[in-house]
Amino acid sequence: MELLSSLDLLRKDRIRTPFNRWVDDLHDICGSFRPSSMDTSLDIHGEARRINACGMEFSHISNDLDRIHRDWDDVRRDAVEQLFLIVQLEGSCGVEHSGRQSALNVGDCILVDSTKPTTFHFHGKYSNHLSLNVPGQLIYFHDSDKLNVARTLEAANPMAVTLRALVAKILSTSESDAQAPDLRQTMLDATRQAFVSDLESLMSFDSLNDLGSSRLQMVDVLIDQHLTRSYLSAKWLAKRIGVSMRVLQLHFQDMGMTCTTLIRDKRLRFAREKIKQLRFQHDAQTIADVAYSVGFNDLSYFNRCFKDLFACTPTDLLRSTDRSLAN
Structure with a gap:
């Protein structure tokens, strides 16, 4: 987390955003998600903002909501298929996705598919995460790859360390930099490799x-x-x-x-x-x-x-x- 900590990403709980504006920002950045607050009359601690760097797009989401939900109606409403590579920066949250339940702590990474229902649980506690938005087919389109979406990489996992380092490098690299195309491809390849799995395991979720x-x-x-x-x-x-x-x-x-x-x-x-x-x-x-x-x-x-x-x-x-x- 050291490299990411050096960027302007932490302590976003100091920012207060009206609930309705925060929801509008989230929809503009991430598509159709339904945030729920303990009290919608109160400002949200945090913000939802887009970051463009090195020709890639990130969502920086911080909040103290109850939960954020996306169901099949929301999936059909969006015309975009994206994968979200999420890195937890501060606090924690629970994630329900593809039949799995996960808990994200600081430094953990998870891959979430926008074409499937998802629920993020915060229970009113502050959470701050960074999400790399990747068109799904740029990751899926490899015959030998069978992605284990919803798998959580704990912070100490070597692949999680690699992904965080690449994200930090991308955030500090201009799209006009001569190395930007190679860096983007390296980020996609590393994400694919981090979550590759067997098709049989994808089909054997107990839930x-x-x-x-x-x-x-x-x-x-x-x-x-x-x-x-x-x-x-x-x-x-x-x-x-x-x-x-x-x-x-x-x-x-x-x-x-x-x-x-x-x-x-x-x-x-x-x-x-x-x-x-x-x-x-x-x-x-x-x-x-x-x-x-x-x-x-x-x-x-x-x-x-x-x-x-x-x-x-x-x-x-x-x-x-x-x-x-x-x-």
Whole structure:
């Protein structure tokens, strides 16, 4: 924690923020989460703010709330799939995510997926954490990687020490620095390596007693692992998890979507992140190349679906400097 302690991140309990403004800031930075306070008429000790450094985005969240919750309705409301690499800076909090319950203490790290319900418990006690916001597919898109989301790395774990050191380095590095691209890639690689696991362990959480929930989680992992493959389809997924197409459709019906829609939207979100990266690259890759690389065969269909989901065309995104389009 020594490197992070040297930055302007600690003792944010000295800052007082009106409850409604704090909630608005959180929504602007992290998406649809529902904060609950012991008393909403009182100011919150802490703040929710965005930090941009080295071409990466962080959320710096401090508060003394009761809890912050995100359910399936909130997940569907957001059009962004992100992973949050959280480093606990001060205080502690409890985390419920992907069927696991964890306690974060100072220096601990955890990986949280925005596409899954999550609850952070504070019980009115001050907590301060830093979150690196990473587009999910930049971490998931490796055939050999099976991420153990919701795994907690205790402060003394060598990988937690490495992650904190990299975060500190990134926070003190300008995006224009010649080393910034390599540093960003090192951060992504280290995060992936820190939370890699076997698929079997991902599917064996004791708390996943509900068969439907377990199957949906298996489907979610399989989609992320095979996202750009031409064979990925609802039929292929049903066969992989050993159910009929009808059973798979019923599982998704309970979530208010279809398996095909989930695959399409994940591909679109991956494409959006790749298009955003084109603005920092100088190769000859085009939007069409991106569309085909993430699994679309029809460019017109890709453009139409992209605009429907993100309210802008791929070309608009590539040319835009407006954060409302770029985020």
